[in-house]
Amino acid sequence: MKWINRAALAVAASGMIAAGAQAATLDNIKKEGVLKCGVSQGLPGFSNPDDKGKWTGIDVDFCRAMAAAILGDASKVKYVPLSAKVRFTALQSGEIDVLSRNTTWTFTRDTNLGINFVGVLYYDGQGFMVRKKLGVTSALKLSGAQVCTNTGTTTELNVADYFKSHNMQYKVVAFENSNEVVAAYDAGRCDVYTTDRSGLAAQRTKMKNPDEHMVLPEVISKEPLGPAVRQGDDQFANIARWTLNAMIIAEELGVTSKNADQMKSAKNPEIKRLLGTDGKYGSYIGLDNDWAYRIVKQVGNYAEVYDRNVKPIGLERGVNNLWNKGGILYAPPFR
Secondary structure, three states, X not given: OHHHHXXXXXXXXXXXXXXXXXXXXXXXXXXXXOEEEEEOOXXXXXXXXXXXXXXXXXXXXXXXXXXXXXXXXXXXXXXXXXXXXOHHHHHHHOOOOEEOOOOEOOHHHHHHOOEXXXXXXXXXXEEEEEEHXXXXXXXXXXXXXXXXXXXXXXHHHHHHHHHHXXXXXXXXXXXXXXXXXXXXXXXXXXXXXXXXXXXXXXXXXXXXOHHHEEEOOOOOOOEEEOOEEEOOOHHHXXXXXXXXXXXXXXXXXXXOOOOXXXXXXXXXXXXXXXXXXXXXXXXXXXXXXXXXXXXXXXXXXXXXXXXXXXXXXXXXXHHHOEHXXXXXXXXXXXX
């Protein structure tokens, strides 16, 4: 019944979006004193609650950064755990302000759902996990396999495309909840578990015997994972977009949570603009001039966020390094 209510709300909201009625997101957040952030139901490194209900992860830290920018306090976030199936209706209906839930930016999602992606928080690709005892070392040897995955994701479509293009047969075993997928695979109900490679690394930590499993070498898709907001509110989209950009630019410029105060007196013009000591850049997005300073001071730059959340689950930066360090992470100039 809960999902039906969300869907009904989404239908109503879609008309409001087209009419520009969603243009007051920033005002609503300030009035309520909290940012409503849609996250996963539990994915270590990305968005995951501990036994006391404290949320951590790179997706979580993005929402904390937005709260720091808008409300002055990174802790003023309400986390709403969502399955892949209902995440978009929750955003469309206004149940959440921003979706930060390891979600792939695709053409259809960006153009046909009444939402806008604001950037890439993590560059990923889909992979396959199998038990080592299966003796399989390549995804090309998986014909006839039973494959566990999530419903309502790009994962299902990618699997279908991959197996069809290689003339292989398979049977999908799909669940709505990620924990159900992991439990089914770990219990032997399927031969293969497939999702984004970051997800495989994260979910592997939940299994009874993690060392008994391996990720196959093939990467079968592009999965640019990033936050999304509702269409029809350019101001709020700009705030979300430049929250991410500010974290990346801060890393480029060597501004960290530890030296942000000291860096306010730096002579570098871009650092001065970023930290609000030169110009009135905050006013362009409806915020004060210290919005980006608070992001870095309270949450950290991109490297700090990555090292705190993603590195511990065994994922090195790779393509998520800065563009000038061998990766493809890139932000427009702050000017």
